[in-house]
Amino acid sequence: MGRREPLTEQEKERIYQAKLEGKTLEEAAAEVGCSVSCARKWWRRGRDEGLKGLRDRPRGPVRRGALSRFDPRVAEAALSFKRRHPRWGPDRVLVALRTDPKLQGLRLPSRSRLALFFQERCPECVAKRKPRPPRHPPPPRVTGVHEVWQLDIQEGIHLADGTIASICNIRDPVGAAMIASRAFAVQTANHWRKLRWTEARQTLREGFTEWQTLPDGVLTDNELSLVGSPTDPFPSLLTLWLVGLGVRPLRIRPHRPTDQAHVERNHRTLSNFAMDKEGLSNLDALQQSLDRERSLHNRLFPSRAGDCNGRPPLEAHPELLRPRRPYQPEWELALFDMQRVYDYLATFTFQRKVSTAGQVSLGSQVYYVGRAWAGHTLSVRFDPQQREWVFHAEIEAGEREIARRPPKNLDVETLTGLNPDDFTLTTPVQLTLPCFAA
Numbered sequence: 001m002g003r004r005e006p007l008t009e010q011e012k013e014r015i016y017q018a019k020l021e022g023k024t025l026e027e028a029a030a031e032v033g034c035s036v037s038c039a040r041k042w043w044r045r046g047r048d049e050g051l052k053g054l055r056d057r058p059r060g061p062v063r064r065g066a067l068s069r070f071d072p073r074v075a076e077a078a079l080s081f082k083r084r085h086p087r088w089g090p091d092r093v094l095v096a097l098r099t100d101p102k103l104q105g106l107r108l109p110s111r112s113r114l115a116l117f118f119q120e121r122c123p124e125c126v127a128k129r130k131p132r133p134p135r136h137p138p139p140p141r142v143t144g145v146h147e148v149w150q151l152d153i154q155e156g157i158h159l160a161d162g163t164i165a166s167i168c169n170i171r172d173p174v175g176a177a178m179i180a181s182r183a184f185a186v187q188t189a190n191h192w193r194k195l196r197w198t199e200a201r202q203t204l205r206e207g208f209t210e211w212q213t214l215p216d217g218v219l220t221d222n223e224l225s226l227v228g229s230p231t232d233p234f235p236s237l238l239t240l241w242l243v244g245l246g247v248r249p250l251r252i253r254p255h256r257p258t259d260q261a262h263v264e265r266n267h268r269t270l271s272n273f274a275m276d277k278e279g280l281s282n283l284d285a286l287q288q289s290l291d292r293e294r295s296l297h298n299r300l301f302p303s304r305a306g307d308c309n310g311r312p313p314l315e316a317h318p319e320l321l322r323p324r325r326p327y328q329p330e331w332e333l334a335l336f337d338m339q340r341v342y343d344y345l346a347t348f349t350f351q352r353k354v355s356t357a358g359q360v361s362l363g364s365q366v367y368y369v370g371r372a373w374a375g376h377t378l379s380v381r382f383d384p385q386q387r388e389w390v391f392h393a394e395i396e397a398g399e400r401e402i403a404r405r406p407p408k409n410l411d412v413e414t415l416t417g418l419n420p421d422d423f424t425l426t427t428p429v430q431l432t433l434p435c436f437a438a
Contacts (some may be wrong), residue, residue, distance in 0.1 A: 007034060007042065011056040015039045016046035062232045066117035071106045071355065074119065079111075082118055086125040086155040089115040139219055139260075145175035145317055147209065148217040149249065150263035151226075153195050155186075157275070158318045161282045164192040167290065168203040169270065172215075173262040175317040176305035178294040180207035180437035181270060183286045197238040204242075205329070207242070213323035214335070217248035219260055227251050233348055234363050241415045243337045246325070270294065333420055338412055345382040352391075353377050361391065365408040373402060382407075 007015075011032040018028035029039035045053045049174055067075040074097065081096045083086060088096075090111045097108050109117070118126050142148045154167040164187040170179040182203040183364060186192045220226040227249070228236035239249040252259035270293060279289030297303070298313050298320075308316040327335065352360040358371035369378065369391050377401065379392040391403040412420050 006030065007038070008309075009055055012042045013051060014053060015042045016051070019043045019047075048434070053330050054368060054435055056235075066113055066120055067109055070109055071103075073109060074103060074106055077103060077226045078117060079121055082122055082125050090118070104225050112366065132211070133254070138256075139250050139252060140217075142174055144324075145172055145177075145320050146211070146213050146215045147174065149179055149215045150202075150260040151200065151204070152217045152221060152260060152263040152267070153200075153223065154184075154267045154271070155194075156192060157280070157286075158182075158285065159280050159282055160277075163187060163283050163287075165268075165283055166195050167267075167286075168195060168200055169263055169268045170203060170207050170318065171263040173260075174293045175313050175320045176262070176303050176308050177298050177313040177317070177320050178266060178270065179211060180204070181290040181294050182206060183283055183290060185283050194223070194225055200226060200238055201241055201417070203386075205332075208327045209329050211320070212324070212327055214245055214247055214325040214327045215326065217250045218242055219250040219252065221252050221257065221260065222254060230254075230316075232350075234350060235344070237415060240341050240344070240410075244338060244412075244415055245332070246335070246337070246340060262414060269297070273297070332366040332416060333412065333418055336412060336416055339384070341410070341415070342382060342384040342387055346384040351377055352380055361393070363407075363410070367391075367403075367408070369403045378402070 002081075007167065011034075014032055015028045015034075015035050018031060019025065025036050025039045025043065028043070029036045032039070042054060044337075065075075067078070077097060077100055078093055081093045085092070092112060093114060093171050094108065097103055140148070149170050150173055151168065151170045154169060157165040157167065159165055163185050166186045167181055167183045167185045171177065172179055173296075180203050182199070184195060184196065184199050204218065222230060226236060226238055228234055228239065235249070242249045257264055270290065273293035273296075274286070274289040276289070297375055301311050302308075302310045303316070306316075314320055350362060352362060354360055354369060354373045354376050356371075356374045357368075358374055359366050359368050359382070360378060361367075367389065373393060376393050379391070379394070381390050382388070382402070383390050386404070388404045388406055390401060391405070392399045393402050395398075412418070
């Protein structure tokens with residue numbers, strides 16, 4: 001009788017025990033459903049080696065170590081070098097082995113073989129490999145003026161009167177124009193602070209007003225006040241304000257300041273022009289110097305950037321004076337659409353753990369979902385139609401909705417800083433569709 005599946009350890013032991021009980025090999029084979037020759041093989045193995053001989057054995061050659069085929073003195077020396085110098089990698093240890101007079105003439109292992117040997121014999125000396133960070137796509141390529149503005153902050157500027165200032169700069173990379181520069185006092189009792197998102201909003205609004213346009217997008221670095229926490233995908237209030245205006249929020253890749261090289265270079269150019277002794281006397285003098293030099297740069301300075309070819313930005317790119325998406329300060333509340341913000345939030349799913357008090361934190365706001373869910377991790381999504389946060393818990397039957405809550409501190413006045421009750425539209429507004437799909 002034959003079978004295709006291999007015998008289990010219990011079946012092998014049954015053959016062995018059956019033979020000890022006086023049964024024939026034919027009878028033992030019939031009990032487990034195998035051939036007589038197979039039963040004979042396992043009876044003999046059990047007879048010669050006992051029950052341990054019936055256990056499964058690993059297949060293939062016996063593993064003897066990464067340097068088992070090399071002279072033992074090589075392995076001993078490599079291990080000694082690695083333990084004395086834990087920060088040495090395989091390449092450095094190989095150099096030490098090649099220059100060791102005791103090992104002259106002996107065959108040495110490859111770099112990869114040596115690395116495997118260290119993993120086997122002294123893993124505590126091997127640096128833990130960090131997972132590769134996810135690859136981020138580069139920012140979109142810009143081809144026209146006012147398509148994307150680059151925003152960055154120049155920090156820690158010490159003025160003669162003791163004030164510490166930070167400057168928020170905005171530049172158009174295609175037109176090479178300095179869009180806006182605003183200096184803020186940031187000194188604190190102990191040191192100085194980061195720029196607030198409302199101050200970045202003020203600078204952007206000044207740029208919108210001066211150039212009478214909204215750009216299609218605004219590119220920033222990954223500063224906390226600009227884009228939100230790096231460990232939490234919840235967007236910043238500055239991001240939501242831009243979304244409400246139909247301006248696409250963009251960010252550079254982590255640790256890649258060259259993604260916004262134009263505004264980075266703008267810092268140096270403006271510093272050379274504006275930060276002389278007079279400009280650094282106090283905050284008002286610094287702002288006046290920034291405004292003067294920025295205007296001269298845009299109108300008169302022979303720029304070597306892009307295709308200006310030595311001409312001032314406004315001469316090389318007169319289209320800078322033509323609004324891409326017309327803007328006036330008194331139009332902002334008409335241009336701002338809260339539904340765009342809701343639709344944008346609906347593209348996210350947030351994971352939140354419920355506290356012992358039955359609460360979760362979302363966008364710096366606390367929402368109560370019930371003590372019964374304390375310790376659970378919930379999925380949170382935004383319902384753009386009902387305009388509510390929807391909290392879901394994972395249970396045995398699947399995902400279950402457990403609560404709905406209206407958003408807190410998420411309204412037109414919070415995001416724009418403008419009171420809708422004070423808004424009176426006296427002139428027609430040229431409304432434009434948002435330039436991106438939320």
